[in-house]
Amino acid sequence: MTASITRLTAAALPAHRDELAALLVDVVAGGSSLGFLAGLGHEEAAAWWDSLLPAVEEGSLALWASRGPDGRLDGTVSWSRESKPNGRHRAELRKLMVHPAARGRGTGRALLAEAERGAALAGVLLLFLDTETGSGAERVYRSAGWTEAGTIPDYAADPAGRLHPTTLFYKHPGRPA
Known part of the structure; x- marks a missing residue:
């Protein structure tokens, strides 16, 4: 089980940049579909985390x-609020x-x-997401009570x-x- 989960603030994000980049590189190398292709390098991953700083600040x-029992960063999750006036209730x-x-320890x-x-x-009233059909993540969402809205073929690589x-x-x- 995860030792601790912390919300990362804009002030804390830069201090965790390299750890977050290493996690992203390892997760993509492990085959997870997160919007990145194989061969993702540390600097590219770090730049992606850097690009999130303005949204975290605002x-x-x-x-x-999350950090595992050994103190290492072992997972992340985020949600992004809709900016359009008619959708500010969702993320x-x-x-x-x-x-x-x-994986398999309850971290996700x-x-x-x-x-x-x-x-x-x-005050978010509705959360939504997309995930690779048939993935381990899909099983996590189903078991956590998320409702399937549909499937889109050939959505992502x-x-x-x-x-x-x-x-x-x-x-x-x-x-x-």
Whole structure:
């Protein structure tokens, strides 16, 4: 089980840059479809994390990181609030990732629960996400009470560049499943 989950602030994000980049590189190398292709380098991953800083600063992106019993960063999750006036009640769950060596220990489920709690506290009424159909992440969302909204064929490429369908899910945080 995860030793601790912390919400990362804009002030804390730069201090964790290299650890976050290493996690992203390892998760993509492990085959997870997170929007990146195989061969993702540390600097490219670090630059991606850097690009999130303005959204974390303004509060439109909420980000959590988990550390395993050994103290190493082993997972993250975030949600991004919609900026359009008619959609400010909703947020997209993004980048639930767990290091391959930490899978099967409840880390993903714990991160997901923390993000859902944070969304409910922030007044988010609807969370939505997309995930590779048939993936381990899809099983996590189903078991956590998320509702399938549909599947889109050939939605995204996995790290090897092969197209896969994605399943869309939604959940009302704070409501019983």
